[in-house]
Amino acid sequence: MPAVTRTVRRGSAALVLAAPLLGTASPATAAETGPITLATPGYELRVTTDRLALTTVRAGRTVLATAPAAFRFRIGADWHIVREVTGSTRDGNTLRVTAATDLPGVTVDLRITLRSDRYDMNWSLSGAQADALSTAYDLNSAGHWYGHGENSDQTVQPWPLDSGQLVDTGFSPASYQVVAPFWYTSSxxxxxxxxxxxMDVRINSGGNGLGEFTVTGDRPAASTVFVEDTPAEVYRDHITLVGKPERSDTSYEQYATPLWNSWAQLYGEQTQENILDWARALAGAGLRGHAVQIEESVIAADFGERFPDLPALSEELGRLGFDLGMWTGLYMPETAANFSEAVDNGYLLKDPSDPSKPCLFTWWNGRQTGLIDLANPAARQWYTDDLRAQTGELGVAGFKFDTAFFDDRCAPYPRATRADYVKNGTELADEFDQQGAGLRVAWNAAQSKGFATRTADKPTTFAGLRAAVSANLAVSTIGYLFVETDMIGGSLSYPPPTKEVLARWAQAASLMPLMYASTSPTGVRDATTGEWVGYDRETVELYRDAIATHERLAPYIWDQVQSTLKTGDPIMRPLFFDFPKDEASYTVTDQWMLGPAVLAAPKLDEGSTRDVFLPTGTWRDVANGKVVRGPVTLKGYAAPLGVTPAFVNLKAKGASKAYQALAYTGAER
Incomplete structure (x- = not known):
């Protein structure tokens, strides 16, 4: 190991500290030495001392830098800034820095520990207790930004993040959005x-060019900064910390054929008769699927009136080729049949201001609602027993778990943490078949469980389709590997999608790991007007073709499932994961890789042509069989409604299997 080197110069003085893994304490007084540079073989970290700031440099180029006034803290309603460095000491590969603030007697303690491909950073206050600690980065210093997961605004999903604005003031393990506290960059x-x-997370809020990461509470702000050669390597560093799944909860059949959920088809008209009419129309049109899920829970006060014979419904759906599924969640509205039982037995999360009362909040439908407390063993048993009764007595084959497991407005069970709730929820859900609907769960718990993950509802428009694609990329590249869009065609109580939106969405989903369907191409009732919206025969044929394409591609997809169980790499991923040297790949928003061999470039907006970027390699065009060498942009590529542009990387593993599936020319209609 090299010895610690100390170089002191006046004026533009710098203190250069090599970064051996072992060493003795070495004092360095910032007032006399100026900027501090920590060096590893792979990168340098420069600490500015006249105003505390950090710059990460690799190969002579800045790859990440904090913003001016990067470190701030809040006490009460007032924000304060961190100022100049007043002292620093070195112990082995750890640097400790003290900095002044704009509050007399209050200082900041910063500790940085270097490793070969990352550094850990931890900072806190001395002399006062903060309510929030905020660190801001200059977005431009690192190129483009990705990660985070779903935007809290479900209608918009910027990709890259810096191309739009993202403000998530409720970023938490209790978030309904599928998120993780992980971000990565094109640098x-x-x-x-x-x-x-x-946390309060803001990416380019108001177009300010900043990434602002604010931790609430009285704990230090602790983070790890990764420094690698490619974004995919940064992703893999993250996966080593959160874990990769050992198995997939989703079966081959559930990958191969769609799951049909009744929400966007029926909304508030969920009845046994309507479910059967819908399922019969699907089966009659040859629109395959492995299950039909009712978007309603047995706890609804009038469930028995609307579904008088659930076992008979299950039996009839079985004859049509579908398993029966049910919606379930921890949400307990006041109108629920067993709400009083839950309150009387203390099964709901408690009001933080009065623990004798349940914590109630307004749900999406305007109802006052509580949340079953999974950290309470009796409540968990009560809820689990109900689910088992449905599977054992009512013919229910599986569940769509559509819920948060905790709510930050409520008080946790004694000694339970937010992480405990996520853990309890994922363990409970893992006991039941989710039928490919998977689980929506936040933070760092479900990545290692192997659940399918559906992204949040989107508008029934081309903008909604594009946001759904970006959301899939955002979620899959924070470690949720088996991803699907929620509701082909969109939902959110918007008017039904047009023929073009529905067909293009189905085509796009056919080139994703899973297909999650609702709106029937045989027709749907407009929830906003009550009128029936019919689609023509071509719509049915296009949708059926998309299902057939996905089913033929299922053996290749299943290979990718097995591969990702070994590597932790996402199945659906942005182009730059596979082609980091192709600069154009970092801003492509409407294409993705499905495993190493398939480049999906479906049409995601109006019209019949699109531009397609092909990265470095040798590609076979599925539509016409031609071989194209990249990198190249195919301008005005023909993509009429019956064509779903896709290309196969001829040098990639699985290329032959993928091409045979996609280029199939047999009669599908």
């Missing part, structure tokens, strides 16, 4: 926040 740096407390 191959990454940031992981080590906290289970709520």
């Amino acid at each position: 191959a740096t990454g940031l992981r926040a080590h906290t289970n407390d709520p």
